[in-house]
Amino acid sequence: MAYQLNPELAQWLTAHALPLDQSNHHASLVIPKLAEHHLFGLGVPATYGGQAHSDFAEAVWAITAVAKYSLSAAFAYWAQRCFISYLLLDPSRPATAQYLPELLSGQLTGATGLSNAIKFLSGVEDLQVHATPTADGWELNGFLPWVSNVDNDGFVVAVAAQRPQQAPAIFLLQSDDKGLHRQTDLDLHCLQGSNTASIRIQSCHVGTDRLLADQAAEFIQQVRPPFLAFQCALSTGVALQSLEQVLAHPRLNTAHATQAQDLQHKLVTTQSHIITGCLNGAFLQQPTELFALRIEIARLCQEACLLELYTEGGASYLQGKREHTLRRVREALFLPLVSPTVQQLRQQLQTPFTFATA
Incomplete structure (x- = not known):
């Protein structure tokens, strides 16, 4: 099942394939451009602002279609669409209503931030973020060495954190949270336009509404x-x-x-x-x-x-x-x-x- 990109989008991706591969000058344009052509709503129920009559398979093949032109653009698409799928896992949570409209419209970028967690659950490495309970939420500290789709103009990232005497949980952090520090873009050999950077988390306080999942x-x-x-x-x-x-x-x-x-x-x-x-x-x-x-x-x-x-x-x-x-x-x-x-x-x-x- 092929997905046909809008010709204007295909032309834009063709023109920007090498610049996105080799520099970050156009990185902030990718998510809005893909949103302009309604790609993030594919496979998202219309009830939540998605594209009516689309399905999961169409979303997969759309990422394929973008990757044919530019992996940098498709990589940002992958991160954004993964984050959307996180919110749809439990649409009743406040985070879905808060973030989903801006994610679908491309006004906000979403970062998966879970590579460390996946390695942790596979026994490869320890969790690099820790959460300490406070009177009204949690205080997070740690480091994420490699996170993509973290736009300088605003992003939200999913983070797995170890809790004392409790199972690890998934939290949501915003780019404007006090104590969250996005580092400069990583100097990659390719995918320079994917907004990929390290994130340092120092005494970052979040309320209980930012707990996305109690069991990571x-x-x-x-x-x-x-x-x-x-x-x-x-x-x-x-x-x-x-x-x-x-x-x-x-x-x-x-x-x-x-x-x-x-x-x-x-x-x-x-x-x-x-x-x-x-x-x-x-x-x-x-x-x-x-x-x-x-x-x-x-x-x-x-x-x-x-x-x-x-x-x-x-x-x-x-x-x-x-x-x-x-x-x-x-x-x-x-x-x-x-x-x-x-x-x-x-x-x-x-x-x-x-x-x-x-």
């Missing part, structure tokens, strides 16, 4: 399937664009054409399977199959991008000749590092990750 483990179990499905859509989009470039090449040989068509089929089939597993609840209690599919789709993405590189040949190494080909190769190498990383998922499954060969 149960919350993450619920949000993990859409979180990973949206994440896989990033790889699918980058890969499908590479394969389109291969199949359109004027000197395409039969072997590369056959390989490209085979990869297209595998990518679409795998993503469709991921969507089905999310919709029927199969990945809630048994997430290991989803982990394996995430590893596989990252591998397929690398294979597709290397196939594009090989098809283009030496021109890719001439300055200014194949900048988008090289951008997609960088993106394919980056995607396995997004939390939960392929390495962490592989540890969960105790299976090796095979690097792509095209």
Whole structure:
């Protein structure tokens, strides 16, 4: 199921793909531009301001469509849509009414902030944020080393925090909270336009209305399937664009054409399977199959991008000749590092990750 972007949006993404990859000058434009074309309402019930007659599958394929043009833009889309899914898990909470309209309209950015929590629940690392109860809420302290979609003009971030003598919980922090300090943008090799930075939390007080989930483990179990499905859509989009470039090449040989068509089929089939597993609840209690599919789709993405590189040949190494080909190769190498990383998922499954060969 393909999602067709508005031609004006596709043109904007094409023009901004390299700038968003290499600088943060246009980062603040991405979320409003995607919101202008109503992408954040896909799969959100119309009752809560979403797009009528849209569904979860359409949201996944829309992220794929954006990723075909720019991973930086799609990465911001992924973070925003994940955060929206957090609020929809319990729409009766005050936070949904407070934040959802501005998230859907692109006036506010939402950051997932849960990579540390996912690693913690997998036994990889300790929680880096702690919450101490106060008379009217909680005081949070800690550090988030890598958070995307934290726009300088205003954001809200979901944070997992360890509590004394209680299970970890999920809190919401705002960019204007006293004690929350967004650091300067990380100097990334790509995705410069994704508003990615570290966040330091020092004596940040929040009221009980900012408690999004009392049990972090149960919350993450619920949000993990859409979180990973949206994440896989990033790889699918980058890969499908590479394969389109291969199949359109004027000197395409039969072997590369056959390989490209085979990869297209595998990518679409795998993503469709991921969507089905999310919709029927199969990945809630048994997430290991989803982990394996995430590893596989990252591998397929690398294979597709290397196939594009090989098809283009030496021109890719001439300055200014194949900048988008090289951008997609960088993106394919980056995607396995997004939390939960392929390495962490592989540890969960105790299976090796095979690097792509095209």
